[in-house]
Amino acid sequence: MFTELQKSLASRYQIHFNDVELLAEALTQANYINEHPDYQGHDYQRLEFLGDAVMQQSTAVYLFKRYPDWDEGQLTELRIAMVQTRSFAALSRELHLDQYILLGRGEELSGARQRDSLLEDIWEAFIGALYLDQGQTVVMDFLEKIMFAKIDEGFYDQFVDYKSKLQEWLQKSGAVTIQYVRLAEEPLANNDQLFVVEVMVNDQVLAKGSGKSTKAAEKEAAKKAYQHLMAKGHDN
Amino acid sequence: MFTELQKSLASRYQIHFNDVELLAEALTQANYINEHPDYQGHDYQRLEFLGDAVMQQSTAVYLFKRYPDWDEGQLTELRIAMVQTRSFAALSRELHLDQYILLGRGEELSGARQRDSLLEDIWEAFIGALYLDQGQTVVMDFLEKIMFAKIDEGFYDQFVDYKSKLQEWLQKSGAVTIQYVRLAEEPLANNDQLFVVEVMVNDQVLAKGSGKSTKAAEKEAAKKAYQHLMAKGHDN
Structure with a gap:
């Protein structure tokens, strides 16, 4: 299943993810592991911890360099609109990550697979895994293509009143x-x-x-x- | 004045800071500029925005790699103890950054130069400047020496009850x-x-x-x- 995602990342984004186990970890929810005691992998929570920080820095660095005339209030405002639940959930959906999540049965029945809060966690975990597998530069190039380019499309305006x-x-x-x-x-x-x-x-x-x-x-x-x-x- | 700090960084930490204007920006408070209309530089607030995010990611990456068996709750707990006002103010003092701040007159009189909240901002701005001047790897090596080594000395225990x-x-x-x-x-x-x-x-x-x-x-x-x-x- 995750090799399919690996192929899709390569063909759609030219990202050649090496460690498929790391990719699996980013997409495994804790209750799935509780329900499958023989499953050897980990859940996504450590990678989410890492990816959250990587998203913060990557976005801050990009905005800092792109808007040399903006003050910290303007930078912070746009960053808040970009680094938040709905924005990250939309990115998870764009990569079809939702289709790959190993989810606990209760969560599946309650519709968690399409819940923004889960898809936000999954996005952060995916970015944490990408950072470990490919390094900062690849993460930054990828985010420029898939995320920062959306600034010019006015995508983040919807999150600002x-x-x-x-x-x-x-x-x-x-x-x-x-x-x-x-x-x-x-x-x-x-x-x-x-x-x-x-x-x-x-x-x-x-x-x-x-x-x-x-x-x-x-x-x-x-x-x-x-x-x-x-x-x-x-x-x- | 800032060339003196430049020399001290080189001799104490083997950091050869190139852009002395960037160093000055990290140490200039907004009211100093208001009071000196001819001053050409900027205040530290944009660099603080950047450095805040760099501190978050650097610390998260370090803890993630150093403690492979910790769960995200334990990682978060230690990160919170490390990435906070008193911890950053202590680092500013260790580098004697407090001596170099260009401060507004009112702030000087009210004792802001020794206030933890200002020294926290200054630390973040300094790290933002170091990131721009020297890149991620130098920042990481520097933080390992000056900050992460303090984990083993039990330094952060004082911030955890x-x-x-x-x-x-x-x-x-x-x-x-x-x-x-x-x-x-x-x-x-x-x-x-x-x-x-x-x-x-x-x-x-x-x-x-x-x-x-x-x-x-x-x-x-x-x-x-x-x-x-x-x-x-x-x-x-």
């Missing part, structure tokens, strides 16, 4: 009036519509955003306004 | 009677005394400990008993 962040920031020194004004609605080719919105504070326009729903357009406007204000420095 | 941990663990499944019995008191060469204590649970001896005070001897007995119980596995 930019409207709340903007409001919080603008109201630090007292109440202000924030308004989202719908400017236009343009039909798109595939029967979708494009909404354009601008966000205003005390009648001054901060930014424009567009999207396939008003909600998406408002979020984009808030994100642009927030990031613009952050880039200008922290004086309010 | 073994008597509470033992009690908590023994009483997981109900009340038990835990007793510390003083066995002997032996005079030592330098007018000190050596106390020997054993810890018993429900009249069964768990472990012996010795030390220069009853308190130290009890702590050692609790540590031995706790680690022995942990090594036997988590069945209570």
Whole structure:
């Protein structure tokens, strides 16, 4: 079973995982071992301990180098959005790791195989195993391809509530009036519509955003306004 | 000033720090920059963001490899004792980093230079700078010498309350009677005394400990008993 995963990693990501037992360890849940006393392997928890730290450092190093002008608050904010349960669970699913987990019977029946909290642990354990098998550089290259590239696709925006962040920031020194004004609605080719919105504070326009729903357009406007204000420095 | 630190790092630790500006950044506090508008450098906060993650991973990798038989609970416990304010502040003092900090005037007057919370930040920023200047391997070798070696000296025991941990663990499944019995008191060469204590649970001896005070001897007995119980596995 794990040799199948080994092959898939090689063909999809050019990762030639050497130690298949290590791969198995990353995908074995504790109760599976309790239920199979003859099973020789270990469960994933030690590798999860390791992989958690590897994910933290890899992400911090990447963000530090990529955003030389960001302060530690902005770096921390994006890191929090990236290094968290839903983000890691999505990566586990992308690699189909969920299909390979050796799971206890009770967990299987209760639907744990598709639970984000398990898939988060599994992702960390997998990265711990990859670090041991292939070293830091391979982990970093792999994360750049599969994870850090998602920054540019706006993937992590879904984990950041930019409207709340903007409001919080603008109201630090007292109440202000924030308004989202719908400017236009343009039909798109595939029967979708494009909404354009601008966000205003005390009648001054901060930014424009567009999207396939008003909600998406408002979020984009808030994100642009927030990031613009952050880039200008922290004086309010 | 920072070239002096550069020389001291070379002579004491054989670390040849290349970028003295990076070293300065790791030791510059934000208010110093506010008070010196002509100062060209940055404050330490971005490097602290980086170094925090480097400390987490370096410590996790070291513990994972050094203790192949420990479970993730034991690994986490020791990591928490190692990666924390007092531990990092002690390392900053050991390198005399406190003497080099460019500090705001208000902070200086309020005694921040000797405050553990500042010295923790400075340690993380210094490690962030060392990582950028010298790479992961040099950081790891340096930490092995200056920090991880302290595990064997029992340095981190001061941050772990073994008597509470033992009690908590023994009483997981109900009340038990835990007793510390003083066995002997032996005079030592330098007018000190050596106390020997054993810890018993429900009249069964768990472990012996010795030390220069009853308190130290009890702590050692609790540590031995706790680690022995942990090594036997988590069945209570």
